Amino acid sequence: MGAIEDAQEEVKPDMTPMIDVVFLMIIFFICIDFKVLESKLPAYLPKDKGSQSTVVEPQEQLSVGIYVETDGTKQWPESAPPGGGINAMTKRPYRFKLTGHRVKWEVGPKPLYKIEDVKAELERIARDPSSQVPDKDKGGKKLMPCVVEAHPGVYYEDVAKTTDACREAGFTEINFGGGLGEKKK
Amino acid sequence: MDLAAIAKQNVEMDMTPMIDCVFLLMIFFVLVIDLSQKNLEDLILPRAVYQEPDDKPAEHRPIINVLQNGAVIYNQQVVYDPAVHGKNYAPIKELLINIKKVGLAEKKLKEKPETIGGKTVMLMDDPILVRADKWTEWHYVGEIMKQCSQPEIAFWKVELAMSEQDKETGEKNKKIGGTR
Numbered sequence: 078m079g080a081i082e083d084a085q086e087e088v089k090p091d092m093t094p095m096i097d098v099v100f101l102m103i104i105f106f107i108c109i110d111f112k113v114l115e116s117k118l119p120a121y122l123p124k125d126k127g128s129q130s131t132v133v134e135p136q137e138q139l140s141v142g143i144y145v146e147t148d149g150t151k152q153w154p155e156s157a158p159p160g161g162g163i164n165a166m167t168k169r170p171y172r173f174k175l176t177g178h179r180v181k182w183e184v185g186p187k188p189l190y191k192i193e194d195v196k197a198e199l200e201r202i203a204r205d206p207s208s209q210v211p212d213k214d215k216g217g218k219k220l221m222p223c224v225v226e227a228h229p230g231v232y233y234e235d236v237a238k239t240t241d242a243c244r245e246a247g248f249t250e251i252n253f254g255g256g257l258g259e260k261k262k
Numbered sequence: 263m264d265l266a267a268i269a270k271q272n273v274e275m276d277m278t279p280m281i282d283c284v285f286l287l288m289i290f291f292v293l294v295i296d297l298s299q300k301n302l303e304d305l306i307l308p309r310a311v312y313q314e315p316d317d318k319p320a321e322h323r324p325i326i327n328v329l330q331n332g333a334v335i336y337n338q339q340v341v342y343d344p345a346v347h348g349k350n351y352a353p354i355k356e357l358l359i360n361i362k363k364v365g366l367a368e369k370k371l372k373e374k375p376e377t378i379g380g381k382t383v384m385l386m387d388d389p390i391l392v393r394a395d396k397w398t399e400w401h402y403v404g405e406i407m408k409q410c411s412q413p414e415i416a417f418w419k420v421e422l423a424m425s426e427q428d429k430e431t432g433e434k435n436k437k438i439g440g441t442r
Binding site: 094097102115116117122161169172235237240241253 | 278281282285286288289292303304306307308309310311312313314315316319329330331333389391393394395396397398399400401403404407410411418419420421422423424425426430
């Protein structure tokens with residue numbers, strides 16, 4: 078075979094290593110995607126309240142009540158039996174999605190139906206000089222604490238959204254009322 | 263060609279297997295890191311804007327998971343199941359007391375004296391993380407918080423797990439009211 082024929086011969090690169098690497102990269106990025114960033118919301122409990130057998134003075138605070146307006150519909154995955162059940166693979170109950178769930182808020186005595194209105198009302202209260210209460214620890218004045226009171230049937234999502242609105246309005250001391258019990262079935 | 267000539271030949275090294283191995287090792291370590299977080303149940307956390315990053319958590323922070331049905335899971339074990347225990351929340355209380363007792367005995371958790379209302383009480387100095395699904399009824403989370411406030415438990419630094427992205431809707435953080 079002459080040199081010219083050699084040069085004209087089709088050069089076939091070996092694709093196998095490249096495909097190997099591409100597959101590995103796909104697996105790598107899929108694995109990375111599963112790691113969802115988590116963060117936290119400090120919900121420190123008042124040290125001087127609850128069941129500690131100590132005597133404390135009552136303090137003025139803003140009540141933010143959450144009430145269920147519409148329960149919503151649970152949507153189970155197609156693979157789940159009607160009404161849910163245990164997933165044999167994970168040994169955990171099937172997870173549902175809730176649609177049409179609506180809540181009503183009561184900031185002080187004022188009823189509100191949208192989270193944007195709750196935020197606006199909280200901001201108005203936070204700006205009001207009468208919302209300042211004496212700071213017993215540091216002296217001077219501070220914004221009054223607010224207590225998020227979730228009524229029966231309220232979900233963690235509703236509380237998270239409300240707490241977020243409180244923090245955005247400038248409330249730093251947020252307490253949670255948890256003793257209102259479960260929904261009557 | 264004699265042996266000396268062969269030895270002098272330019273030997274090209276094939277890098278592909280080495281790259282393959284490096285990638286495999288990377289995947290292995292990513293998975294190993296994930297496995298170390300085995301006490302994190304597969305939940306969809308609520309999204310919140312005003313949250314704090316949880317990139318440097320306390321080393322021995324206990325993590326309590328709450329499923330949609332209210333079941334409380336600790337270290338992959340179902341501690342409280344509403345279908346079984348109903349309104350008997352004693353298993354949650356026992357769990358928290360046990361976490362405290364074991365943590366203090368193994369010196370993984372610390373207590374700190376605090377003066378409240380003129381009285382000295384011992385409070386836990388370490389936080390506790392509560393991870394609940396976004397569609398978990400709040401009263402289950404509230405019950406854990408209530409138990410945490412009991413004097414014999416005194417885990418007052420309760421942290422609620424949130425997410426920067428809602429895995430259910432795919433929504434990412436934006437300011438409430440839409441003006442950031």
